[in-house]
Amino acid sequence: MEIPAHPRGGKATNKYVTSEDGSIKIPAMVVDADAFEGVYAALKNYKFKSEDFLLTSYPKSGTNFTWEIMTMLLRGTSEYIKEFKALCMMDLFPVNKLDDDKLFPSPRVLNTHYRFEALPETYQNQKTVLILRNPKDVCLSYFHMESQMWDMIGKQVGNMEKMTLSKYIKIFLYADDVPFGNFFEFVEYMWKIKDQPHIHLVYYEDLILNPVEEIQRLNEFMGTNRSPELVQEIADATSFAKMKQGKSTQGHDTKALLDVLRTDEDTMKGTLALMFRKGKIGDWKNNFTVADNELFDAYLEQWTGGKDIPFRYE
Ligand code: A3P
Secondary structure (H helix, E strand, O other): OOOOOOOOOHHHHOOEEEOOOOOOEEEOOOOOHHHHHHHHHHHHHOOOOOOOEEEEEOOOOOHHHHHHHHHHHHHOOOOOOOOOHHHHEOOOOOOHHHHHOOOOOOOOEEEEOOOHHHOOHHHHHOOEEEEEOOHHHHHHHHHHHHHHHHHHOOOOOOOOOOOOHHHHHHHHHHOOOOOOOOHHHHHHHHHHHOOOOOEEEEEHHHHHHOHHHHHHHHHHHHOOOOOHHHHHHHHHHOOHHHHHHHHHHOOOOOHHHHHHHOOOHHHHHHHHHOOOOOOOOOHHHHOOOHHHHHHHHHHHHHOHHHOOOOOOOO
16 A cells, blocks of 8 residues: 655654654654744753643644643633643744743643653653544544645645545554654553553543543642532533634734744634634544545554553544
8 A cells, every 4th residue: 555645744844853862753743944943942951840731642632622621720710711822832832932931821731742752751750631532533633634724834844735534544544754753653652651640641532521520530630629610610611612612702912923933813813723623523434435444444453552542433
């Protein structure tokens, strides 16, 4: 089978996130080639504050959803967070600027999509929430985002012209040279370290099906000690339809982000809209062909590293 190339993989960008001993090399997610160096230097050198949390996930696993909940818990509110979440994405924005330019106060939730084995050791010791979502929905969600987003920003690196879902599925399953590395490698590595006491695992599907229970578990893990009433209010505010509406109509101060990404306000709004698509479990069923699904299932069948993970597909 021929595996299509990802147009923004390491071969296209020549940018990687590499472990200190050089043994792990993950293709970087590059929006702007020049800005990347500053982002990566900040990611490598960041000294975590003890009150901050780290949120880690493969892209499209519900990061915005979980970040909003965790930040609400930290602040003791169910109001939508007015600062842009993208500021806290250490893979996109130089994290040192949050303090240097007073853009986002601690305590805060910082997030990365790189698996920890490529990052400095300090990432292994941080209080961390890990989100997992079933691979079929992640793949579909990522296809939708990537096929629209790169046409809006970072065009000079390569866009998704003529990409189809069937092609994308082959890349998702079989390619290593993709920004943030391969999904299955991310999950396998993070699954091995998930039982450490400073790591809290959340399944995206559980957060949709049992929001109050899952937010309460986060409340306990984070030590935020919020009341059952507030937990309920946060669950209501972050239900998909309400959150989509609330976040898209809320004003954001985007200047710092626009400067780094070298883009404009409308484009930024367009990319934010891509973060809220359907918010469902099992939308892959409405989009995969029989052949796509067979290919996916054949991959999952032989994926020994994931055999114990109770992914929920519907
Ligand atoms: P879909 O594309 O399947 O709709 P991330 O934040 O990691 O990029 O993940 C994006 C996915 O989470 C998208 O999935 C998005 O719609 C979904 N999502 C965002 N907010 C959500 C919410 N409040 N409830 C459920 N799903 C949400």
